[in-house]
Amino acid sequence: MAHVHRRTPSPALIFTSAVSLLVLVPILVPVLVLVVAVLLVLAPIVDEPQMEYLYVGLFVLSGALLYFPFVHFRLCPGLLSRVTVFLQLFLQVAPAEKSL
Secondary structure, three states, X not given: OOOOOOOOOHHHHHHHHHHHHHOXXXXXXXXXXXXXXXXXXXXXXXXXXXXXXXXXXXXXXXXXXXXXXXXXXXXXXXXXXXXXHHXXXXXXXXXXXXXX
């Protein structure tokens, strides 16, 4: 059910707020988990470096090189919009409405 004037899901907001109050975690816990996770990832690389780790690093770097122009800066080649329209017609899909 949605609020009549604000169009927000009121029961879902109330439930989410109530549950979030029950699941409060001190900030030290996520920081500690992050530190342990980083140590578990970096310890084998520092202890015994292998060539495969270089491939993983290059793969991550290639993802970042593709992310920045196409996602962060929203660069869109002309061919991409034609492919999008073709796939929308072929698969019979449409983008969701942004406003009610």
